[in-house]
Amino acid sequence: MSGAQADFSKQQFAGSHILSVSQFDRAAIEKVFQVADKMLPYAKREKRTEVLNGAILGNLFFEPSTRTRVSFGTAFNLLGGYVRETTGMSNSALAKGESLYDTARVLSGYSDIIAMRHPDAGSVAEFAEGSRIPVINGGDGANEHPTQALLDLYTIEKEQKSQDSGIDGLHIAMIGDLKYGRTVHSLSRLLSLYKGLKFTLISPEELSMPSYICDLIEDRGHELHISNQLEGNVSADICYQTRIQEERFPSQDEANKYRGKFRLNQQIYTKHFQSKTVIMHPLPRDSRAEANELDNDLNLNPNLAIFRQTDNGVLVRMALFALTLGVEDKIEDFDRPVHWFSTKGQ
Ligand code: CP
Numbered sequence: 001m002s003g004a005q006a007d008f009s010k011q012q013f014a015g016s017h018i019l020s021v022s023q024f025d026r027a028a029i030e031k032v033f034q035v036a037d038k039m040l041p042y043a044k045r046e047k048r049t050e051v052l053n054g055a056i057l058g059n060l061f062f063e064p065s066t067r068t069r070v071s072f073g074t075a076f077n078l079l080g081g082y083v084r085e086t087t088g089m090s091n092s093a094l095a096k097g098e099s100l101y102d103t104a105r106v107l108s109g110y111s112d113i114i115a116m117r118h119p120d121a122g123s124v125a126e127f128a129e130g131s132r133i134p135v136i137n138g139g140d141g142a143n144e145h146p147t148q149a150l151l152d153l154y155t156i157e158k159e160q161k162s163q164d165s166g167i168d169g170l171h172i173a174m175i176g177d178l179k180y181g182r183t184v185h186s187l188s189r190l191l192s193l194y195k196g197l198k199f200t201l202i203s204p205e206e207l208s209m210p211s212y213i214c215d216l217i218e219d220r221g222h223e224l225h226i227s228n229q230l231e232g233n234v235s236a237d238i239c240y241q242t243r244i245q246e247e248r249f250p251s252q253d254e255a256n257k258y259r260g261k262f263r264l265n266q267q268i269y270t271k272h273f274q275s276k277t278v279i280m281h282p283l284p285r286d287s288r289a290e291a292n293e294l295d296n297d298l299n300l301n302p303n304l305a306i307f308r309q310t311d312n313g314v315l316v317r318m319a320l321f322a323l324t325l326g327v328e329d330k331i332e333d334f335d336r337p338v339h340w341f342s343t344k345g346q
Pocket residue numbers: 064065066067068069139148282283284
């Protein structure tokens with residue numbers, strides 16, 4: 001299989017790697033979202049499908065993860081497929097010096113599709129060079145997290161729709177560690193495909209958004225406001241909070257300098273945002289007292305969308321599996337009833 005990244009402008013996903021948001025245009029994004037919408041009755045357990053019965057996902061996570069790893073596995077199971085997992089570098093022959101290329105040659109013989117996370121930027125693309133089956137990037141260092149960006153965008157579209165609005169013209173505030181936070185890199189690049197957005201980027205100067213992304217935002221005609229403090233009334237439609245990515249800092253002492261700098265709680269939210277501003281975070285949020293970037297006192301705020309994001313992640317990952325394995329039009333042909341009691345649809 002070619003390691004080249006397909007571009008999905010013709011919506012030909014089958015057999016392709018998903019390594020970067022740069023593969024997507026607006027039509028491709030819409031295609032993913034249409035398929036994701038069709039997945040809701042399966043995720044809510046109103047019915048199930050065996051469209052991928054017999055297919056195997058290799059779920060390779062060489063860096064810690066809760067929701068990306070488990071939701072990839074859940075998404076594949078919900079389509080009727082089987083999941084084999086490898087977690088942690090020390091449990092893999094990578095720890096014995098095996099190359100990513102050899103690992104990919106071997107593991108692509110054991111499954112039909114691979115989802116992978118690795119701490120090094122560019123590692124998933126390097127792995128894909130050796131793979132004979134599609135590889136989906138579940139996060140490569142501080143570089144990209146394309147499936148998170150797609151689920152974030154899917155959530156933004158749904159939240160905006162519920163307010164009779166869309167993504168064009170949106171004002172988004174991104175807060176926190178914008179240097180090492182790969183989710184904001186990928187999401188900004190996807191959002192830049194839309195029209196007339198305003199980006200307010202709030203971070204310590206040392207943790208600011210990489211200049212190539214700021215340039216892209218401005219080159220595509222969007223308004224860009226950069227600040228190192230939360231000031232005045234931000235009046236954003238979306239407030240996208242992030243965690244200090246301590247695992248990417250040279251030392252814990254360095255990370256400690258920034259922890260807790262941009263906390264968001266109900267009082268700060270009321271002071272700086274509109275009453276309708278949607279609060280997002282890719283999670284995990286750091287709930288330790290010294291950080292607490294998204295306080296528990298927001299948990300009952302109806303605009304807190306963080307758990308809608310995580311639920312949407314299953315739908316979007318189901319859609320990506322269906323598209324890359326070419327079964328997006330066959331899902332309902334393999335429907336089965338759910339015969340156990342489920343509260344998911346309530
Ligand atoms: N958002 C995200 O990537 O979470 P995990 O690290 O738990 O996968």
